[in-house]
Amino acid sequence: MSKWQSLQAYHASVATRPLISLFDETDRAADFSVSADQMMLDYSKTNIDSKTKDLLIELAKVSGVAEKRAAMFSGEKINDTEGRAVLHTALRAGPEAVIAVDGADVMREVRETLARMADFARDLRAGRITGQGGAITDVINIGIGGSDLGPVMATLALAPYHDGPRVHYVSNVDGAHVADVLKGLNPETTLVIVASKTFTTIETMTNAETARRWMAGKVRNTGAQFAAVSTAAEKTAAMGIDPSRVFGFEDWVGGRYSIWGPIGLALMIAIGPERFEEFLAGGRAMDQHFLTAEFAQNMPVMLALVGIWHNQICDYSTRAVLPYDQRLSRLPAYLQQLEMESNGKSVAMDGSALATQAGPVVWGEPGTNGQHAFYQLIHQGTRVVPCEFMIARSGHEADLAHQHLLLASNCLAQSEALMRGRSLAEATAIMAKKGLTGAELDRQARHRVFAGNRPSTTLVYPLLTPFVLGQIIALYEHRVFVEGVILGLNSYDQWGVELGKELALALQPILEGKESAAGKDGSTQALVAYLRG
Ligand code: F6P
Numbered sequence: 001m002s003k004w005q006s007l008q009a010y011h012a013s014v015a016t017r018p019l020i021s022l023f024d025e026t027d028r029a030a031d032f033s034v035s036a037d038q039m040m041l042d043y044s045k046t047n048i049d050s051k052t053k054d055l056l057i058e059l060a061k062v063s064g065v066a067e068k069r070a071a072m073f074s075g076e077k078i079n080d081t082e083g084r085a086v087l088h089t090a091l092r093a094g095p096e097a098v099i100a101v102d103g104a105d106v107m108r109e110v111r112e113t114l115a116r117m118a119d120f121a122r123d124l125r126a127g128r129i130t131g132q133g134g135a136i137t138d139v140i141n142i143g144i145g146g147s148d149l150g151p152v153m154a155t156l157a158l159a160p161y162h163d164g165p166r167v168h169y170v171s172n173v174d175g176a177h178v179a180d181v182l183k184g185l186n187p188e189t190t191l192v193i194v195a196s197k198t199f200t201t202i203e204t205m206t207n208a209e210t211a212r213r214w215m216a217g218k219v220r221n222t223g224a225q226f227a228a229v230s231t232a233a234e235k236t237a238a239m240g241i242d243p244s245r246v247f248g249f250e251d252w253v254g255g256r257y258s259i260w261g262p263i264g265l266a267l268m269i270a271i272g273p274e275r276f277e278e279f280l281a282g283g284r285a286m287d288q289h290f291l292t293a294e295f296a297q298n299m300p301v302m303l304a305l306v307g308i309w310h311n312q313i314c315d316y317s318t319r320a321v322l323p324y325d326q327r328l329s330r331l332p333a334y335l336q337q338l339e340m341e342s343n344g345k346s347v348a349m350d351g352s353a354l355a356t357q358a359g360p361v362v363w364g365e366p367g368t369n370g371q372h373a374f375y376q377l378i379h380q381g382t383r384v385v386p387c388e389f390m391i392a393r394s395g396h397e398a399d400l401a402h403q404h405l406l407l408a409s410n411c412l413a414q415s416e417a418l419m420r421g422r423s424l425a426e427a428t429a430i431m432a433k434k435g436l437t438g439a440e441l442d443r444q445a446r447h448r449v450f451a452g453n454r455p456s457t458t459l460v461y462p463l464l465t466p467f468v469l470g471q472i473i474a475l476y477e478h479r480v481f482v483e484g485v486i487l488g489l490n491s492y493d494q495w496g497v498e499l500g501k502e503l504a505l506a507l508q509p510i511l512e513g514k515e516s517a518a519g520k521d522g523s524t525q526a527l528v529a530y531l532r533g
Helices: 003-014 019-024 050-062 065-073 088-092 107-125 149-157 175-182 202-216 233-238 262-271 273-292 299-313 331-343 375-380 398-420 424-433 438-447 466-487 495-512 522-532
Strands: 033-036 039-042 138-142 166-170 190-195 226-230 246-248 318-324 361-364 387-392 456-461
Touching: 003 050, 003 299, 019 398, 033 273, 033 299, 039 299, 039 466, 050 065, 050 299, 050 466, 065 273, 065 466, 088 107, 088 273, 088 466, 107 246, 107 262, 107 273, 138 175, 138 202, 138 262, 149 166, 149 262, 149 331, 149 466, 166 175, 166 262, 175 202, 190 202, 190 262, 202 495, 226 233, 226 262, 233 246, 246 262, 262 273, 273 299, 273 466, 299 318, 299 466, 318 331, 318 398, 331 361, 331 466, 375 398, 387 398, 398 456, 424 438, 456 466, 495 522
Parallel strands: 138 166, 138 190, 190 226, 226 246, 318 361, 318 387, 387 456
Antiparallel strands: 033 039, 039 456
């Protein structure tokens, strides 16, 4: 019997037991949680018991997680549909690291670029790099996908540490986005960072041109107020950006894994190079933990195994990410790209069809807002949604500690309610106290039943500092890696985004009326006709 079959068979035998009954086992909370530095992941409110844990760990072992982990960290070309190494970990590896790709050292360039970024950020923050109108007051990062979601999420997350110029983000090709951001900014004191790994992405190139035109009306030397982040030096030169303002990185950094290097420049400008270094140190600490902790105590491995259990074994097709931390409001969107662009595939490494479901649909919102929106379905809907809660021990607002307490009570209440539920007998007793009787009592009580037995995990951390944010992002990166290895797919390509891009290019002249829509299907033709008015 394969490990997958053993897990399926065992799941069938325990699927209906009450989660709460698992706590009869002593020390379940300790046995089904993992710690890394000062962070703890509690997965005891799941239907995983010691046997499940052993089977899942066996699955990780036979899937070659340890071997592939070593291959990734040492610069082997594990992204084999693009012939690339996967080395975002090199960007945070620290001053002593020695890493090579094809026998050539990569760390010298990583360190040099980081030092140039730090100099640039310091000069900008100190007013030594200026715009035509004096010190830079506003920085706009123009990028999309991995060149936007990471820095925008982290900039929001680390708001208490902002002490540099204001930082704004433009991503959508919808002109509304760039127009709303430019409105109210002074072109003479604004710096634009064009962030694109390939420097070909149509949204970014179009928005960059719009920003350049906006600035050109007021600023004589626009080049002096532009910078670029890219792997394509010749393309940044063609845009007229001075090489001293170009921060490069290599193709072994995937877009959605790129926040640790030059794509993080806007974040570094907002919080300063020292805080950015703390962020890198957090990622590095998680790397060390991932590399050295045995699987049962390894946070990324166990988070991945909980994911595999829920998605592939229990067949729950989505998972909700629910940070009880308003400043992590864009984390669900960030994780959507990280997880779904990485593990949303149908073919295995060798090109054969995947033997199991691929990665899940990931979605979410911060608590407590989500409670007043979609938690109804999570508690009483017909589908089970495994929930991933997150909460800090304290908030940054010491004078509002009572609000943090309320936040924490809500977070813990949700996981408890999901697990315990409320039986018909309990609901009936509550409604009887309100004076209902007979058939109406029964009918009303049934609407107030919570099935319970709904699994969740809770990640707790001391405070949302740059270090902790680095830990959290690296935790999820490695979780995606482990799940990808177990599913047998390539987590580091993204061919699924290409077809839409090609068709959009072909539709542009049709919408402009320069080409006929004749070859298109009836629906597309009708939509073109409507949009052309
Ligand atoms: O379209 C998807 C994608 O290729 C992402 O993987 C990437 O993060 C994003 O586009 C932006 O790409 P670039 O940084 O090259 O502009």
